[in-house]
Amino acid sequence: MADPLPFSPALRRPPEGAADRLLVVMSDIEMGPGGPLDDFPHSDFLGEVLLAYGREPFADLAVDLVFNGDTLDLLKTPWQDTHPHHITAEVALGKLAQIIEAHGGFFDALGEFLAPGPERRRVWFVVGNHDIDLLFPEVCDAIRERIGAPEDSVRFPGIELDIGDVHIEHGCQSDPMFAVDIEEPFLEHEDNRILNLPWGTIGLLEMALRLQPVLFHLDRLRPRQTLFELMPEVQELLRSVAFRYWTRDYWRNWLRQRDPVKKVSWTLFKDIAYRLGSSDFELSVTAKFQALLKDGEHRVIVIGHEHAAGMWTWGGRRLLRTGCMRDEYMLEDEGTAQRRIPWSWAEIYLKGGEAVRSHLVDAEGPPSLPGRVPESIFDVLPRVRELLATSHGPEVSAAVDEQEMDEQESEEEDEP
Ligand SMILES: [Mn+2]
Numbered sequence: 001m002a003d004p005l006p007f008s009p010a011l012r013r014p015p016e017g018a019a020d021r022l023l024v025v026m027s028d029i030e031m032g033p034g035g036p037l038d039d040f041p042h043s044d045f046l047g048e049v050l051l052a053y054g055r056e057p058f059a060d061l062a063v064d065l066v067f068n069g070d071t072l073d074l075l076k077t078p079w080q081d082t083h084p085h086h087i088t089a090e091v092a093l094g095k096l097a098q099i100i101e102a103h104g105g106f107f108d109a110l111g112e113f114l115a116p117g118p119e120r121r122r123v124w125f126v127v128g129n130h131d132i133d134l135l136f137p138e139v140c141d142a143i144r145e146r147i148g149a150p151e152d153s154v155r156f157p158g159i160e161l162d163i164g165d166v167h168i169e170h171g172c173q174s175d176p177m178f179a180v181d182i183e184e185p186f187l188e189h190e191d192n193r194i195l196n197l198p199w200g201t202i203g204l205l206e207m208a209l210r211l212q213p214v215l216f217h218l219d220r221l222r223p224r225q226t227l228f229e230l231m232p233e234v235q236e237l238l239r240s241v242a243f244r245y246w247t248r249d250y251w252r253n254w255l256r257q258r259d260p261v262k263k264v265s266w267t268l269f270k271d272i273a274y275r276l277g278s279s280d281f282e283l284s285v286t287a288k289f290q291a292l293l294k295d296g297e298h299r300v301i302v303i304g305h306e307h308a309a310g311m312w313t314w315g316g317r318r319l320l321r322t323g324c325m326r327d328e329y330m331l332e333d334e335g336t337a338q339r340r341i342p343w344s345w346a347e348i349y350l351k352g353g354e355a356v357r358s359h360l361v362d363a364e365g366p367p368s369l370p371g372r373v374p375e376s377i378f379d380v381l382p383r384v385r386e387l388l389a390t391s392h393g394p395e396v397s398a399a400v401d402e403q404e405m406d407e408q409e410s411e412e413e414d415e416p
Contacts (some may be wrong), residue, residue, distance in 0.1 A: 005341040009052070009057050009058070010057040012347060012361070012406040013057055013058065013061075013347075013349060014349050014351075014356055014357050015129075018084065018349075018351060018356060019061060019272045019349035019350060019351050019357070020062060020143075020350065020352065020387065021061055021062045021063070021159055021163075021164075021351075022053070022058055022062070022063045022064070022347060022348070022349055023064045023066055023163060023166060023168075023346075023347070024050075024053055024065050024066065024345065024346070024347055025066045025068050025302045025320075025322060025345060025346040025347075025348065026066070026067055026068065026071075026166055026322060026325060026346075027067070027068040027069050027070060027071075027128070027129075027170060027303075027304025027305065027322045027324065027325075027345075028069070028070045028128070028307055028322070028323070028324035028325060028326060029067065029071045029072075029104045029306065029324075029325040029326060029327040030070050030071075030076075030212050030305050030324070030325070031043060031071070031072055031073060031079045031099055031102070031106065031344070032073040032076055032077050032087060032099065032102070032129060033078070033095075033098035033099060034040060034101070034103075035102075036372075037076070037212060037213070038073075038102060038338050039073065039076075039216075039220065039326035039327055040073070040103075040325065040327065041103065041242045041327070041330070041369050041372065042327075042328045042365070042366045043102075043103040043105035043106040043327075044103070044105035045105075045366035046325070047106055047108060047109030047394075048109070049103040049363075050065060050106075050109045050113055050168065051109050052111060053065065053113070054112075054113045054116070054121065057325075058233065059216075060111075060359070061123055061161065061349075062119065062120050062121070062122075063120070063122075064097075064121075064122045064163065064176070065110075065113065065121075065122070065124070066123075066124045066126065066161065066302075067124065067125050067126065068128070068161075068168055068169070068170055068302060068304050068322065069125045069126050069128020069129070069130075069131065069169070069171070069172065069304055069305065070129065070130035070131060070170065070304065070305070070324075071125060071129035071131055071172025072099050072130070072131045073128060073130050073131070073203065073326075074095050074099070074131045074132070074134075075092070075129065075130040075131070075132075075134045075205070075211065076130070076209060077098055077099060078095070079091045079094045079095050080094070083205045083206075084191060084205070084208060085197060085201075085202045085205045085261060086192070086261065087132075087133060087137045087194055087197065088193065088194055089138040089193065090391065092133035092138070092195075093136075093138060093139060093142055095133065096133070097142075097227065098144050100143075107146050107147055108149045110123055110154075110169060111147045111149060114147065114149045114153045114154070115285075116171070117153070118152035118153045121155055122152075122153055122155060123147070123149070123153065123154050123155070124156075124157060124168060125143070125154075125155070125156050126157060126158075126160065126161050126168060126170055127142075127156075127158055127159045127170065127304045128172055128305065129170070129172040129175075129178035129180070129198065129305070132185075132195055132197065132198075132201070133190050133195065135180075135185045135186070135195065136154055136195075139327055140154075140156045146213065146344075149198075149247070150350065151273075151368070158182070159173055159180060160183055160273060160297075163275070163350070163353075164352075164353030164354055165298055165299040165300070165354055165355055166298065166299065166300045166301075166302070166348050166355050166358075167292075167295070167298040167300070167301045167302070168301075168302045168303075169302075169303060170303065170304055170305050171289070171303035171304055171305030171306065172198075172287045172305050173291070174288045175200075175285055175305065176199060176200075176286075177199065177200030177203075178180060178198045178200045180196075180198060180234060181196050181198070181292070181377070182311065184196055187260045187261060188260075189261075194260075194261065195261075196261060197261050199250075199263060202261060203242075203245060203250065203252070204249070205247065206245065206250070207241055207242065207245040208241075210236075211237070211241065211387070214370075214378070214380060214383050214384065214387065215234070215384075217373075217374055217377070217380070218231075218377065218380065220326070220328050220329055220416075221328070221329055221330075221331055221338065221377065222307075222329070222330055222331065222341065223327055223331070226331045226335070226376075227331060227335075228395070230331070230334065230335040230377070231335075231377075231378070231381060233384050233385055233388055234384055235383065236388060237384055237387055240388070242401065250262065251256045251290070276414070285305070285306065286306075286310070286312070286319075286321070289301055289303055289319050290312055290314075290319060293312070293314045293317050293318070293319045294314050294317075295379055298317070299316070299317050300318055300320065300348050301317075301318075301319045301320070301322075302319075302322065302346050302348070303318045303319070303320075303321050303323045304321065304323075304324070305405070306321060306324060307323060307324040307326075308321065309321060309322060309323035309344040309360055309362070311360060311392050318358060320346045320358060320359075321343055321344075322345050322346050322360065323344035323345075324341075325345070325365070327340070327368070327372065328340070328341045329341060329373065331377070335377050335378070336376075337375065338373055340365070340368055342363055342364050342365055343363045343364070343365040344360050344361065345360070345361055345363075346359070346360055346361070346364045346396065347361055363416050367409055376410070391393070
């Protein structure tokens, strides 16, 4: 196997004695339940990368592996062939079991990496919008148990983590669609504790995931704008499904059942309009962290979430945005070529709690697995056209029809 670490690790690190701790920060791995819909089929390779941080030339350093959100794609992992939006601990554990089953290489590597003990090696799981389920203590316990490491070694800090003068968070808290209500992470519903999901997540679960069996590969393609220009039908389908959902179905269910996870506010309306009408919201997320870099007290800030690596500086301070680790491809030559986007993660070296060096590591990552990438991105077009023609697609309209029938029934009952 090729050296999993690109360019010389010995050159990346400060000289011996100039640092005592290394933070390795990765985001948006998005490991799912295995199979073609899983966006991350590379756990064995990732395991090799992680184990390399336990060896020379890092052996004199305490090493923290920080998985900065969307590590586990619990959002898109089904539970009993459905995508419920009432997530109890039982549902979360059921989804987690599939991910653990499909990604043994990752969890085995963590167990081995942590063997020297929590003084030298720690692992952190920061919450992202794909793994909000990590807020359940039951889920944390199950992950620790699979890794086979004690509480001190595998830590769950919630939505953010500060180590020395370094601040780490996924980035979804600045995204109005996916911000987790950290004041009230759980709700009581029918004697169950359920996750208080952000409204963007509910939309994905109720609407977008119905299209996943058709669109899963297109979802891995960048830039989005090029994809939509090459296949306007795809954008049209997503727009019509989203418009119908946000203007009708979301509210309708709320009115009928007083669904506790669904919130209604004018901010929500504003955000929906913003999201449907504008594409520059990514800039606003980054701008928020740039402001924090200037006005806060952190020397280094690390975020993810956007699936695009970047770096901004303010004097000696820096904001690092890690790229994603899941399979994504860049469209080239009018969509006839798909080039895999490299992995990129962050290394931050500290001495006595102060960041002394930080950078992004760009790595080619593992080769694509055979059969993963369709010969042509256009193969899916007939199916997309079919979905468009049947107004909002069979899956989508079937769900909506069901709802309409329910509603008629309940309206009849409710009539005074
Ligand atoms: Mn995210």
